[in-house]
Amino acid sequence: MTATNFINITPLEDINLCDDLIALFHEYEHHHAQGQVLENGVKGGVENRDLKDSTDLCILWEESERIKTIKKYQEELRKQGIKYGHKYKIIQSLKIDFTDSFNIQFYKPKGGYKSWHFERNHNTQGRAFAFMTYLNDVPKGGTEFYYQGTTTQAKKGDTMIFPAEWTHTHKSQISKEHEKYIATGWLELKKDNETDGTENVF
Numbered sequence: 337m338t339a340t341n342f343i344n345i346t347p348l349e350d351i352n353l354c355d356d357l358i359a360l361f362h363e364y365e366h367h368h369a370q371g372q373v374l375e376n377g378v379k380g381g382v383e384n385r386d387l388k389d390s391t392d393l394c395i396l397w398e399e400s401e402r403i404k405t406i407k408k409y410q411e412e413l414r415k416q417g418i419k420y421g422h423k424y425k426i427i428q429s430l431k432i433d434f435t436d437s438f439n440i441q442f443y444k445p446k447g448g449y450k451s452w453h454f455e456r457n458h459n460t461q462g463r464a465f466a467f468m469t470y471l472n473d474v475p476k477g478g479t480e481f482y483y484q485g486t487t488t489q490a491k492k493g494d495t496m497i498f499p500a501e502w503t504h505t506h507k508s509q510i511s512k513e514h515e516k517y518i519a520t521g522w523l524e525l526k527k528d529n530e531t532d533g534t535e536n537v538f
Contacts, residue, residue, distance in 0.1 A: 463524050466496075
């Protein structure tokens with residue numbers, strides 16, 4: 337059996353969507369917030385620029401009904417999810433869908449998610465997978481995965497799907513010279529009584 341790190345990276349079919357998401361980020365500047373980190377015992381998150389120095393825009397997926405860019409991005413992610421499910425067929429039996437929202441994040445030079453972290457804790461137990469799309473090219477500004485011993489490259493349009501568990505502990509590769517934009521969010525396990533008839537991501 338061939339070894340795998342369960343990190344799947346494929347480019348968006350429409351790379352212009354990256355520019356549209358960046359434009360959306362700036363259009364809703366009045367909703368920007370300092371990035372937060374998960375902390376045990378704290379519901380939501382806490383601000384700590386030593387751990388995460390970012391400006392975030394949280395977007396509800398329900399806004400896709402009126403904002404075409406959000407709808408197109410979700411459609412692209414569903415295509416990515418199908419590819420992931422074809423690669424790891426056993427997960428096709430799971431009921432997986434998007435969480436309620438996703439984030440567009442901006443990192444100024446020397447900014448980033450600087451601390452090792454993973455995407456699930458006691459407040460976010462439903463999260464099964466994370467996704468991340470690099471919205472611009474950032475030399476030496478990718479993502480380091482601790483246990484996999486690998487660093488991805490921040491190439492515009494490249495989209496990752498990976499498990500949200502501690503096995504995929506990661507952090508930003510910090511660029512001292514370049515700005516960085518990403519879109520990121522989560523896929524969660526759904527119970528039978530939580531399904532709303534939408535198509536399973538995988």
